[in-house]
Amino acid sequence: MDSILELLRTPAFAISLAATIGAAIYSYIYLPRRMGRAYRRSLLTLARAIEAKDLRAAGHGERVAEYVSAVARQMKLPKKMTRTLEFAAFLQDVGNIRVPHAILNKPGKLTDDEMRHLQSHTIIGEEIVEQVRFLKDIGPLIRHHHEAWDGSGYPDGLRGEEIPLGARILAIATAFDAMTSERSYHGKMDEDTAVAELKSAAGRKFDPEIVQVFLKVLQKYYRNDRSP
Amino acid sequence: MGAAIFFGSLYCLVREHTFDWEWLFFLGVIFLAEMFPTKVPDAEIELTVTAPLVLGMLPSHHVAATIVVSTIPLLIVPFITQWGVSFRWLSPLVIYNAMNHVIAVAIASLAYVMAGGPFIDPALADFGTDSRLVLCLLLWAVIYSNTAALICATGTSIHIGEPWRVSAQRNLRWCLPDLFVSVPFAILFVSLYMLYRPWGILLLLIPFFVARQALNLHARYVTTYRETITALGTYIQHHHLYTKGHLERVADLAEKIARQMQLPVQSLMYIKDAGLLHDIGKVGVDEAVLDKTGQLSEEDWAMIKQHPARGAEILTQMGYIECIVPWVRGHHERPDGRGYPDGLKDGEIPIEAAVIAAADAFDAMTGGPDKKDTRVYRAPLTIDQGIDQVRFGAGTQFDPRVVKAFMAVMAAREEKSDG
Numbered sequence: 001m002d003s004i005l006e007l008l009r010t011p012a013f014a015i016s017l018a019a020t021i022g023a024a025i026y027s028y029i030y031l032p033r034r035m036g037r038a039y040r041r042s043l044l045t046l047a048r049a050i051e052a053k054d055l056r057a058a059g060h061g062e063r064v065a066e067y068v069s070a071v072a073r074q075m076k077l078p079k080k081m082t083r084t085l086e087f088a089a090f091l092q093d094v095g096n097i098r099v100p101h102a103i104l105n106k107p108g109k110l111t112d113d114e115m116r117h118l119q120s121h122t123i124i125g126e127e128i129v130e131q132v133r134f135l136k137d138i139g140p141l142i143r144h145h146h147e148a149w150d151g152s153g154y155p156d157g158l159r160g161e162e163i164p165l166g167a168r169i170l171a172i173a174t175a176f177d178a179m180t181s182e183r184s185y186h187g188k189m190d191e192d193t194a195v196a197e198l199k200s201a202a203g204r205k206f207d208p209e210i211v212q213v214f215l216k217v218l219q220k221y222y223r224n225d226r227s228p
Numbered sequence: 229m230g231a232a233i234f235f236g237s238l239y240c241l242v243r244e245h246t247f248d249w250e251w252l253f254f255l256g257v258i259f260l261a262e263m264f265p266t267k268v269p270d271a272e273i274e275l276t277v278t279a280p281l282v283l284g285m286l287p288s289h290h291v292a293a294t295i296v297v298s299t300i301p302l303l304i305v306p307f308i309t310q311w312g313v314s315f316r317w318l319s320p321l322v323i324y325n326a327m328n329h330v331i332a333v334a335i336a337s338l339a340y341v342m343a344g345g346p347f348i349d350p351a352l353a354d355f356g357t358d359s360r361l362v363l364c365l366l367l368w369a370v371i372y373s374n375t376a377a378l379i380c381a382t383g384t385s386i387h388i389g390e391p392w393r394v395s396a397q398r399n400l401r402w403c404l405p406d407l408f409v410s411v412p413f414a415i416l417f418v419s420l421y422m423l424y425r426p427w428g429i430l431l432l433l434i435p436f437f438v439a440r441q442a443l444n445l446h447a448r449y450v451t452t453y454r455e456t457i458t459a460l461g462t463y464i465q466h467h468h469l470y471t472k473g474h475l476e477r478v479a480d481l482a483e484k485i486a487r488q489m490q491l492p493v494q495s496l497m498y499i500k501d502a503g504l505l506h507d508i509g510k511v512g513v514d515e516a517v518l519d520k521t522g523q524l525s526e527e528d529w530a531m532i533k534q535h536p537a538r539g540a541e542i543l544t545q546m547g548y549i550e551c552i553v554p555w556v557r558g559h560h561e562r563p564d565g566r567g568y569p570d571g572l573k574d575g576e577i578p579i580e581a582a583v584i585a586a587a588d589a590f591d592a593m594t595g596g597p598d599k600k601d602t603r604v605y606r607a608p609l610t611i612d613q614g615i616d617q618v619r620f621g622a623g624t625q626f627d628p629r630v631v632k633a634f635m636a637v638m639a640a641r642e643e644k645s646d647g
Contacts, residue, residue: 020435027442031449038449038548042456045545049463052512052538097466101514128462132455 039134047090054096054104060177065089067173070217071210077165085166088138092145092170095125119154122146141166145174148205160207168207172198172214175206191218251297254285257433259301263309264440278302279372282333283365284417287347291337295330302326328379336372340364362415369411374400453548461504467511468518474591479503481587481637486580488633494551495580502552506559506584509539533568536560555580559588564624574627582627586634589625590614611638 051058065086072082096104099121103114110118126143129135144158144167151159153171179194189197195215202211261278282298289297306322343364381396420432461475482503486496510518513535517528524532540557543549558581561567563574595608609617615638622631 016435020438023435023438023442027438027445031442031445035445035449035452038452041545041547042452045456045542046459046463048542048545049460049508049511052509052542053467094463095466097463097511100516102516124466128459128466131459131462132452134452134455135459 042132043087043090043135046094050091050094050096053101054093057093057096060181061090061092063177063181064092064170064173067177067214067217068169070221071169071173071214074213074217074220075210081166084137084141085169087135088141088145088166088170089173091129091135091138092125092142092174093121094128094142095121095123097128098124119146122155138166140164141170143167145170147171149207150204153205163207168210169214172206172210175201176214176218251289251293254281254289254297255300257281258298259305260433262301262305264437279369280411280413280417283368283372283411283414284421286337286340286368287361287365287418288421290347291334291341294337295333298333299326299330302329324383328376328383331379332372332376335375336368339371340368343367361418365414365418366411369414453546456546457501457505457549460508464505464508464511468515475504475507477591478506478584478587481591482584484637485583485587485630485633488636489579489583489629491579491583498549498552499555499580499583501549502555502580503584503587505539505543505552506556506588507535507539508542508556509535509537512538533560537569552580554578555584557581559584561585562625563627566624577627579627579630582630583633586618586626586630589621590618590634593617 047061050061068085068089069082072085077085099118103110103117106114122143122145126139129142130139141164143155144153144163147153147156147158147163147167148171149160149163149168151157153163176194176198179189179197180191181188195218198206198211198214202208258278258281261281278298278301282294285297286294303322303326306325344360377400378396381392381400385392385394385396417432465475479500480503483496483500486499491499513531517524517531520528536557536559540553543553543556555578557569558572558577561570561572561577561581562585563577563582565571565573567577593609594611594614615635618626618631618634622628626634
């Protein structure tokens with residue numbers, strides 16, 4: 001025991017203690033932050049690649065990510081799941097890469113064949129994100145973000161709670177953003193019309209409970225900003 | 229044989245009644261070390277500090293105790309870390325590994341004893357690291373890691389029917405770096421142990437875990453980017469199918485040319501990625517334009533000419549491989565200034581961009597060795613015609629230095645296929 005006390009008094013010990021503390025700060029504080037930035041950057045790279053293909057997608061990912069994270073906070077979902085949802089919001093349409101420009105930008109109604117092509121983007125999207133380990137969790141969300149509550153969606157025709165929770169949230173946020181921003185198939189709507197649309201689709205296309213949460217969030221975060 | 233040694237040592241210990249609570253301590257430490265291995269970036273192996281710990285234990289506790297104490301964690305830990313894996317499937321592997329360890333420790337320790345390695349009585353407080361101890365520890369580590377690697381190689385070669393030499397080479401490659409870590413660590417370990425008893429080792433554990441965390445995070449950092457690059461590669465291949473194969477061949481050829489030119493290490497490291505991603509901007513070009521057989525309209529050209537710049541823009545986001553951004557942007561520039569998007573002249577174009585330009589053009593003209601990926605708008609050239617085209621372009625379309633290296637690469641390839 002004496003020897004250990006002696007050791008604690010030596011300058012060598014002080015130096016190595018300082019070095020250890022420094023290394024600990026580096027590896028437990030700095031490195032995890034850098035890791036977070038790395039995730040973010042590689043996500044943005046992929047998002048940028050999606051926007052390059054589909055110009056109308058610009059900004060869509062960011063806005064949907066904002067909506068879903070607000071909904072997730074409102075529902076008090078675990079932090080990790082919130083992050084997964086945000087990532088999924090950015091990358092949900094990554095599978096569009098396989099859809100020809102001609103179909104993506106077609107102004108009128110799509111033929112059945114073209115529709116099938118468009119619908120395949122959920123499956124291809126899942127395939128692409130599965131190659132990145134930190135994005136693995138969002139694979140199912142991307143696959144199922146076009147499923148409908150009553151089972152009429154694609155690609156698997158899941159219904160109700162069979163659809164992953166994240167995918168149900170994502171579907172509502174995406175639909176709302178598509179309605180209120182300039183996306184191809186329909187012109188831009190004002191927010192009240194879009195809200196009415198969401199309400200009427202609750203229970204048919206969307207999980208009714210989450211629609212309620214979404215409307216609440218909309219009231220809380222977005223309406224207040226604009227009213228004065 | 230391993231089992232015989234293990235139970236023999238156990239028997240020796242029981243007969244001598246020399247139980248020591250410090251064994252339990254070592255057992256715990258080795259257990260911890262096995263539980264938390266460290267991943268090495270870019271290599272599919274995991275490092276543990278078990279070997280230096282075993283080595284640190286040897287001079288003070290003799291051979292028998294070392295063997296028994298170090299083997300027990302090896303027998304238990306895999307079942308904990310790989311919980312859920314079928315017991316029947318895992319058991320033979322675990323026993324095989326543990327026995328491998330026992331035999332390697334025994335042989336190495338035998339050498340240690342024969343070389344006159346000192347055994348120190350832990351009761352003696354007075355202790356100094358003499359050079360003989362260091363040399364003998366080094367000997368032990370060399371023999372241990374080589375024996376273990378060779379036994380492991382034998383096992384693999386029997387199991388998967390690979391030539392023994394290949395397996396042995398693969399396993400032995402890690403011995404040397406392993407030694408650099410384990411020998412100094414072991415010496416430090418023995419000294420601290422002798423001076424301060426187990427407390428000294430506890431002092432080492434904290435820095436060890438910190439270092440482990442740093443290494444693991446770094447490994448994850450690197451993998452994240454590697455995987456993103458792969459994902460981007462798949463992404464662009466989904467856009468347009470001819471690009472499949474083409475991109476990989478361009479990446480390979482560009483790397484070969486860069487090696488031939490002896491470009492700086494950083495360029496060599498990333499030129500393959502750049503080759504794979506150089507056309508990422510093409511996702512913004514309508515596939516109908518890429519597939520067009522007839523004359524391209526002005527508008528189509530404008531769209532195509534944007535792709536290097538757009539690709540660069542996408543890749544700017546990714547901090548890790550920032551250096552390839554100008555390479556991607558410049559891969560359609562020409563020394564005579566007639567390239568796009570910036571119309572750079574000779575000397576302004578990054579050399580790596582010039583390398584990719586040549587590799588890209590050659591592969592696009594010849595459609596690769598198997599001729600499957602030919603482009604719609606023209607019939608493929610033969611390899612020789614392709615080489616001629618590149619040579620004609622030296623100074624105007626291609627950088628002459630790159631063309632020279634390209635010719636050398638092609639000549640080497642022909643020789644190889646002739647011989």
